[in-house]
Amino acid sequence: MTDRHWLLFLVVLWAGLYGASFIVAHLTEPTGDGFVRGVNRLGVFLQFQGAASILALVLWRMARGLSRGWQRWLARVPLLLALGLLLLIAGVIVSAGFDRPRAEVPAALPVTVPVE
Numbered sequence: 001m002t003d004r005h006w007l008l009f010l011v012v013l014w015a016g017l018y019g020a021s022f023i024v025a026h027l028t029e030p031t032g033d034g035f036v037r038g039v040n041r042l043g044v045f046l047q048f049q050g051a052a053s054i055l056a057l058v059l060w061r062m063a064r065g066l067s068r069g070w071q072r073w074l075a076r077v078p079l080l081l082a083l084g085l086l087l088l089i090a091g092v093i094v095s096a097g098f099d100r101p102r103a104e105v106p107a108a109l110p111v112t113v114p115v116e
Contacts (some may be wrong), residue, residue, distance in 0.1 A: 003066065004071065005050030007072055007074065007075055009024070010059055010062070011059065011074060013055060014055045014056060014059065017052035017055060018048075018049070018052045018081070019050045020044070021045050024044055025042075025044045025045040025047060025048070026041075028040060030040050048103070049082070049085070052078070056078035056079040056081075056082050057079060058077050059079065060079045075105045
Protein backbone atom coordinates (compact mmCIF):
# COMPACT_ATOMS: atom_id res chain seq x y z
CA MET A 1 0.00 0.00 0.00
CA THR A 2 1.19 3.47 -0.80
CA ASP A 3 1.30 6.41 1.58
CA ARG A 4 -1.84 7.79 -0.02
CA HIS A 5 -3.78 4.60 0.68
CA TRP A 6 -2.59 4.51 4.29
CA LEU A 7 -3.53 8.16 4.69
CA LEU A 8 -7.06 7.63 3.39
CA PHE A 9 -7.51 4.46 5.47
CA LEU A 10 -6.38 6.19 8.67
CA VAL A 11 -8.46 9.31 8.01
CA VAL A 12 -11.57 7.17 7.46
CA LEU A 13 -10.79 5.22 10.65
CA TRP A 14 -10.31 8.51 12.56
CA ALA A 15 -13.59 9.91 11.19
CA GLY A 16 -15.37 6.74 12.33
CA LEU A 17 -13.97 7.04 15.85
CA TYR A 18 -14.68 10.77 16.01
CA GLY A 19 -18.27 10.34 14.84
CA ALA A 20 -18.80 7.30 17.05
CA SER A 21 -17.80 9.32 20.10
CA PHE A 22 -20.91 11.46 19.66
CA ILE A 23 -23.30 8.76 18.43
CA VAL A 24 -22.41 6.04 20.94
CA ALA A 25 -22.42 8.51 23.85
CA HIS A 26 -25.87 9.70 22.79
CA LEU A 27 -27.21 6.16 22.47
CA THR A 28 -25.72 4.96 25.79
CA GLU A 29 -28.32 4.60 28.53
CA PRO A 30 -27.56 7.00 31.40
CA THR A 31 -26.88 5.37 34.76
CA GLY A 32 -26.72 6.74 38.26
CA ASP A 33 -29.01 8.89 40.31
CA GLY A 34 -29.25 12.58 40.99
CA PHE A 35 -26.35 14.83 40.13
CA VAL A 36 -24.15 12.09 38.60
CA ARG A 37 -26.83 10.61 36.36
CA GLY A 38 -25.39 10.23 32.87
CA VAL A 39 -21.70 10.62 33.78
CA ASN A 40 -21.13 7.23 32.16
CA ARG A 41 -21.89 8.92 28.81
CA LEU A 42 -19.02 11.31 29.39
CA GLY A 43 -16.68 8.36 29.95
CA VAL A 44 -17.78 6.72 26.69
CA PHE A 45 -17.31 10.02 24.82
CA LEU A 46 -13.81 10.52 26.25
CA GLN A 47 -12.74 6.95 25.43
CA PHE A 48 -13.64 7.33 21.77
CA GLN A 49 -12.12 10.82 21.64
CA GLY A 50 -8.93 9.49 23.24
CA ALA A 51 -8.62 6.77 20.60
CA ALA A 52 -9.35 9.30 17.85
CA SER A 53 -6.72 11.66 19.30
CA ILE A 54 -4.05 8.95 19.30
CA LEU A 55 -4.87 8.24 15.68
CA ALA A 56 -4.74 12.00 14.97
CA LEU A 57 -1.21 12.12 16.41
CA VAL A 58 -0.20 9.26 14.11
CA LEU A 59 -1.67 11.13 11.15
CA TRP A 60 0.14 14.35 12.11
CA ARG A 61 3.42 12.45 12.27
CA MET A 62 2.62 10.85 8.92
CA ALA A 63 1.97 14.30 7.40
CA ARG A 64 5.59 15.28 7.95
CA GLY A 65 6.66 12.82 5.26
CA LEU A 66 4.05 13.84 2.70
CA SER A 67 4.57 16.35 -0.05
CA ARG A 68 2.92 19.74 0.29
CA GLY A 69 -0.67 19.79 -0.80
CA TRP A 70 -4.08 18.49 0.10
CA GLN A 71 -2.78 15.22 1.53
CA ARG A 72 -0.68 17.00 4.12
CA TRP A 73 -3.62 19.16 5.19
CA LEU A 74 -5.93 16.17 5.27
CA ALA A 75 -3.55 14.47 7.68
CA ARG A 76 -3.38 17.56 9.91
CA VAL A 77 -7.11 18.27 10.22
CA PRO A 78 -7.83 15.52 12.81
CA LEU A 79 -5.35 16.85 15.35
CA LEU A 80 -6.50 20.42 14.76
CA LEU A 81 -10.10 19.34 15.46
CA ALA A 82 -8.99 17.50 18.61
CA LEU A 83 -7.17 20.61 19.83
CA GLY A 84 -10.21 22.73 19.00
CA LEU A 85 -12.43 20.44 21.06
CA LEU A 86 -9.95 20.58 23.93
CA LEU A 87 -9.89 24.40 23.80
CA LEU A 88 -13.68 24.49 23.69
CA ILE A 89 -13.95 22.34 26.81
CA ALA A 90 -11.30 24.42 28.60
CA GLY A 91 -13.12 27.61 27.59
CA VAL A 92 -16.41 26.35 29.01
CA ILE A 93 -14.70 25.43 32.29
CA VAL A 94 -12.93 28.80 32.54
CA SER A 95 -16.05 30.78 31.66
CA ALA A 96 -18.04 28.82 34.26
CA GLY A 97 -15.40 29.75 36.83
CA PHE A 98 -15.74 33.45 36.07
CA ASP A 99 -19.52 33.38 36.08
CA ARG A 100 -20.09 33.56 39.82
CA PRO A 101 -23.58 34.16 41.11
CA ARG A 102 -24.18 37.62 42.49
CA ALA A 103 -24.63 37.82 46.21
CA GLU A 104 -28.05 39.18 46.88
CA VAL A 105 -28.50 41.17 50.01
CA PRO A 106 -31.74 40.17 51.67
CA ALA A 107 -34.26 42.92 52.17
CA ALA A 108 -34.41 44.29 55.67
CA LEU A 109 -36.96 42.46 57.72
CA PRO A 110 -39.41 44.59 59.64
CA VAL A 111 -38.57 44.85 63.30
CA THR A 112 -41.42 43.93 65.53
CA VAL A 113 -41.61 44.99 69.12
CA PRO A 114 -43.26 42.55 71.45
CA VAL A 115 -46.41 43.93 72.98
CA GLU A 116 -46.55 43.78 76.77
